[in-house]
Amino acid sequence: MLTRIMTVLMLSATLLLSASFALAADTIKIGGLFSVTGPPAFLGEPERNTAKMVVDGINKSGGIKGQKLELIVYDTAGDATKAVQMATKLIRDDKVVAIIGPSTTGETMAVIPVVEKARIPLISCAAGSKITDPVKRYVFKTAQNDALAVERIYDYLKRQRQNRVALLTVSDGFGASGREQLKALAPRFGMQIVVDDTYGPKDTDMTSQLTKIRASQAQVLIVWGTNPGPAVIAKNARQLGLKLPLYMSHGVSSKKFIALAGDAAEGVRLPSGKVIVADALSKKDPQKASLLAFVKDYQNHYKQEGDHFGGHAWDAVMLLKAAIERGATTAESIRDGLENTRNFHGIGGTFTYSAGDHAGLNKEAFVMVEIKNRDWSLAK
Amino acid sequence: MELGTQLLQYLLSGLSTGAIYALIGIGFSIIYNATGIINFAQGEFVMLGGMLTLFLLSVLQLPLWIAIPLAVLLAALVGLLFERLAIRPLRKASPISLVIITIGGAILIRGLAMLIWGKDTHSLPSFTGDEPIMLAGATLLPQHLWIFGITVVLIGLNKWFFSHTISGKAMRACSYNPRAAGLVGIDVRRMVLLSFVISAAMGALAGIIVAPLTMTAYDVGIMLGLKGFCAAIIGGMSSGLSTVIGGLVLGVLESLGAGLISSGYKDAIAFVILLLILFLRPQGLFGKPESERV
Numbered sequence: 001m002l003t004r005i006m007t008v009l010m011l012s013a014t015l016l017l018s019a020s021f022a023l024a025a026d027t028i029k030i031g032g033l034f035s036v037t038g039p040p041a042f043l044g045e046p047e048r049n050t051a052k053m054v055v056d057g058i059n060k061s062g063g064i065k066g067q068k069l070e071l072i073v074y075d076t077a078g079d080a081t082k083a084v085q086m087a088t089k090l091i092r093d094d095k096v097v098a099i100i101g102p103s104t105t106g107e108t109m110a111v112i113p114v115v116e117k118a119r120i121p122l123i124s125c126a127a128g129s130k131i132t133d134p135v136k137r138y139v140f141k142t143a144q145n146d147a148l149a150v151e152r153i154y155d156y157l158k159r160q161r162q163n164r165v166a167l168l169t170v171s172d173g174f175g176a177s178g179r180e181q182l183k184a185l186a187p188r189f190g191m192q193i194v195v196d197d198t199y200g201p202k203d204t205d206m207t208s209q210l211t212k213i214r215a216s217q218a219q220v221l222i223v224w225g226t227n228p229g230p231a232v233i234a235k236n237a238r239q240l241g242l243k244l245p246l247y248m249s250h251g252v253s254s255k256k257f258i259a260l261a262g263d264a265a266e267g268v269r270l271p272s273g274k275v276i277v278a279d280a281l282s283k284k285d286p287q288k289a290s291l292l293a294f295v296k297d298y299q300n301h302y303k304q305e306g307d308h309f310g311g312h313a314w315d316a317v318m319l320l321k322a323a324i325e326r327g328a329t330t331a332e333s334i335r336d337g338l339e340n341t342r343n344f345h346g347i348g349g350t351f352t353y354s355a356g357d358h359a360g361l362n363k364e365a366f367v368m369v370e371i372k373n374r375d376w377s378l379a380k
Numbered sequence: 381m382e383l384g385t386q387l388l389q390y391l392l393s394g395l396s397t398g399a400i401y402a403l404i405g406i407g408f409s410i411i412y413n414a415t416g417i418i419n420f421a422q423g424e425f426v427m428l429g430g431m432l433t434l435f436l437l438s439v440l441q442l443p444l445w446i447a448i449p450l451a452v453l454l455a456a457l458v459g460l461l462f463e464r465l466a467i468r469p470l471r472k473a474s475p476i477s478l479v480i481i482t483i484g485g486a487i488l489i490r491g492l493a494m495l496i497w498g499k500d501t502h503s504l505p506s507f508t509g510d511e512p513i514m515l516a517g518a519t520l521l522p523q524h525l526w527i528f529g530i531t532v533v534l535i536g537l538n539k540w541f542f543s544h545t546i547s548g549k550a551m552r553a554c555s556y557n558p559r560a561a562g563l564v565g566i567d568v569r570r571m572v573l574l575s576f577v578i579s580a581a582m583g584a585l586a587g588i589i590v591a592p593l594t595m596t597a598y599d600v601g602i603m604l605g606l607k608g609f610c611a612a613i614i615g616g617m618s619s620g621l622s623t624v625i626g627g628l629v630l631g632v633l634e635s636l637g638a639g640l641i642s643s644g645y646k647d648a649i650a651f652v653i654l655l656l657i658l659f660l661r662p663q664g665l666f667g668k669p670e671s672e673r674v
Contacts, residue, residue, distance in 0.1 A: 039499075171644065199643055202603050204594030207393040208639035211386050228501035228595050235593070239512045239521050240389070260503045260595060263510060
């Protein structure tokens with residue numbers, strides 16, 4: 001009896017083994033580096049969730065040309081050193097043909113030399129413009145550059161015939177980069193910066209800065225920061241009865257901002273990726289189909305609304321898929337395939353990569369949204 | 381808008397921030413006077429006030445008027461435990477090691493708060509609406525009136541407690557001379573415990589009344605604590621009016637500095653004042669040298 005059971009077990013084990021072998025021969029291995037824990041967990045978690053969801057979806061519907069995808073994810077905890085170790089591991093031990101991530105600009109910059117040396121394509125989910133400027137042969141990115149958001153606001157203001165702006169930017173990396181772009185792009189759109197003030201990331205009262213701005217000639221106020229500062233500013237502005245229209249950055253394009261600022265958020269306008277207003281987009285928007293698919297899929301899998309960050313990973317996987325569908329098999333041919341991406345309608349925007357542009361987006365990636373009744377709506 | 385209205389606005393903003401600094405500062409000086417140590421965990425009680433209220437409101441669904449006193453009580457309990465577990469077992473230690481222990485305690489409380497409530501910033505509803513009140517061209521929120529009102533009441537209570545109750549007088553006696561106080565039958569250890577409880581409660585209340593304006597998170601205690609410390613130093617570590625004035629002066633200078641010079645210098649202003657006072661008038665702006673302070 002016992003020997004019989006053993007034989008059956010052995011047999012089935014062998015069968016299983018050979019089956020997985022057969023599978024392994026046909027899988028395409030891609031790596032994922034996301035900061036699922038640590039301070040940037042708010043980026044890494046939706047990115048990992050989305051990447052898994054999309055890869056599972058692709059495999060369920062038969063893979064790419066009959067080949068299954070295998071996603072190997074490591075957590076970098078927001079640590080550049082760890083990101084480098086894990087990238088090396090993905091390349092050397094797991095033998096992946098492409099890597100998605102990391103989540104932050106710092107980690108991406110640290111990983112770039114590793115992938116360049118190993119000649120493995122990397123699609124970063126971080127926003128920093130220096131990732132693809134200057135262009136690196138094997139490095140692409142899906143998150144929108146800050147400069148595109150600035151262009152969006154200025155373009156909108158120009159159409160509103162307003163050109164005297166007050167800037168209030170946070171004194172950290174995000175604010176400094178925004179301030180630089182806001183100042184650099186102002187002449188191109190005929191904008192005149194009449195006040196250029198800052199606030200600290202931990203400041204709790206900005207009425208002094210706003211009082212100064214109220215006394216100036218400014219027609220609009222542009223605030224560049226991430227929560228909670230902009231929410232405090234919105235509240236302070238309401239307290240002071242500030243009449244200036246309030247513009248903010250894509251850094252607050254999450255429901256968290258509306259929750260923090262409450263009624264003071266009403267009427268605030270900001271450039272944002274299209275995910276949060278997917279329903280309200282016109283039928284003609286080429287991204288609409290992708291956006292609705294992503295939002296619905298994410299809702300079904302994780303009982304949460306899909307956000308911009310998950311969108312960056314969605315784009316990365318789908319760009320890879322498209323490159324492989326066009327016939328790429330090796331790391332080198334996937335790189336070439338990515339560079340030949342034309343008019344790919346993803347979540348973050350419509351991507352067109354070229355030899356001179358590995359960021360692939362233009363200012364159409366952002367829409368101007370306005371907060372109405374504690375929800376997003378498209379600004380007219 | 382003319383300069384006059386602008387100045388009035390700076391002044392009002394500064395006074396409301398200053399009132400908070402004053403409340404935190406008094407917490408510092410009460411403990412300093414009872415024990416001779418600076419309690420650097422004071423800022424964490426401010427954070428606990430805001431976060432506990434938020435927890436009671438959103439998780440336990442209590443109404444605001446029950447959540448606030450309950451949060452103050454819980455924070456006072458944390459103050460009590462802190463004294464019993466971290467300070468009392470080491471009564472023989474030098475003040476410097478005790479000060480370092482309070483820093484350790486602050487890091488522990490902050491870390492626990494982060495683990496329990498996460499890293500997000502939260503906002504607390506204001507007590508009575510958000511409609512701005514106009515005052516000669518400048519504006520105030522109803523919450524500012526609450527801050528001013530509660531600060532005045534607390535300072536009054538504080539004064540009454542220290543001058544007119546047995547426990548208050550006993551605490552003053554301990555600050556003058558703990559040994560003599562012990563000899564006349566005052567339980568010095570109980571007074572030290574009481575000082576921690578009172579400071580924790582005051583800090584927590586400060587954290588609660590300011591949270592609707594500034595929002596709260598696990599790490600708001602660091603900066604508020606340092607500013608409160610700065611107010612206490614300007615006031616010469618007195619638990620009376622001079623610390624209050626210290627806090628108000630600090631708040632107004634910060635606000636004027638941010639408005640008239642540059643907001644980049646806002647925090648620098650506080651710490652430059654702190655250094656100047658420590659160098660030039662270590663007894664505080666209003667103190668006489670070598671006098672006993674309560």
